[in-house]
Amino acid sequence: MSENTQIINEVTMSNTDVKCPGCGATVKYDPTTLKMLCPFCGTSRELPQPEAGAVIEELDFNAAIQRASVNWGTVRKLIVCANCGGQSIYDASQVSGCCPFCGSTSVMPAAENEQIMAPGALIPFTIDSDKAHRCFVDHVSKKRAVPKAVLNAKLDNFIGLYLPFWTFDTDTVSSYIAQIGYRHTDSDGDTYYTYKKYKGVNNQFIDDMIVYATDKVTHPHIAKVQNFHFEKLVPYAPEYLAGFVAERYTVGLNDGWERAKVLIAKKLKNDIGQRERQLHNGDTVRNVDLSTNYYNVKFKYILAPMYLATYTYGNKRYAVAINGQTGETYCDAPSNLWKIILFIILGVLSLLMLRGCIVGLIGTLSGL
DSSP states (O other), X not given: OOTTSSOBOOOOOOOTTOBOTTTOOBOEEETTTTEEEOTTTOOEEOOOOOOTTOOOOOEEXXXXXXXXXXXXXXXXXXXXXXXXXXXXXXXXXXXOOXXXXXXXXXXXXXXXXXXXXXXXXXXXXXXXXXHHHHHHHHHXXXXXXXXXXXXXXXXXXXXXXXXXXXXXXXXXXXXXXXXXXXXXXXXXXXXXXXXXXXXXXXXXXXXEEEEEOOSSOOOTXXXXXXXXXXXXXXXXXXXXXXXXXXXXXXXXXXXXHXXXXXXXXXXXXXXXXXXXXXXXXXXXXXXXXXXXXXXXXXXXXXXXXXXXXXXXXXXXXXXEEEETTTOOEEEOOOOXXXXXXXXXXXXXXXXXHHHHHHHHHHHHHHTO
């Protein structure tokens, strides 16, 4: 099914009070206070609260395309990078001179009639850029062979952005065959296994199977720090995006569901295998074959926070990714050759000292 077919195109002309009532400057969402904050005069205001009883809606998969909203709550524009293909969503008044993913200045507006499905929920940023930088320093300082100069490295193209994800809920019914292994020991003391097949039917509900919803941005470290706390989702409100960029999904709903089914099958095989192994007192499990039917498929389109950056050491550039909710950080880092040599020497000396202690102890015991 086409994702641009019969989408409800809601006109979004209301502007969500993005101007400071004190000085008229543009206010931004502040992760440290969880409020809207003016960076010039310091005036703050509370975020709009969800209506009483409001819940994060999970949409029916089969009816999704007919009812998916494109209402982002304020006028926004889609910018496409000609270099990496990244697609970013900005406030209409915001000027973008470079791509937040690859740093290229070859960016251009997308077609004005491009319809962009709005998220139903998001995880707000809870750490600001200063704390994110400290997370980077803490992470690098734990790498034992990193040159000290890296701790003072300047982060380039440092940007906070929301990443797109699909989440899927579904009931599953699977018929399966699992091979359970039993460990034996022969007369020579060698171990071998015998296997027995078990058949069955598994009914299981899958909650919030998560799929990263873009192929255009292949940042090397996003997958390493995307352990978000999805239970802290809030209903989408445009104020959370003030001062940040949102990456648009490029993995469509249908493709996202196909990827989710691969992940679901992996989970089902693991769960069924472990349950059958315990049920039949086995030692191992292999070759869990299953056929699964899916019912009552629901989905959410959500955004989650991330800081991306690069830094340069020597003539090489290194990528950095920081989880905007948890502060989890990952980056590549250069190694100090002399530190590595020193660690090797210290390791060898430690082994020699340990060997000497053991030999001395044996000699002492032998003389008793």
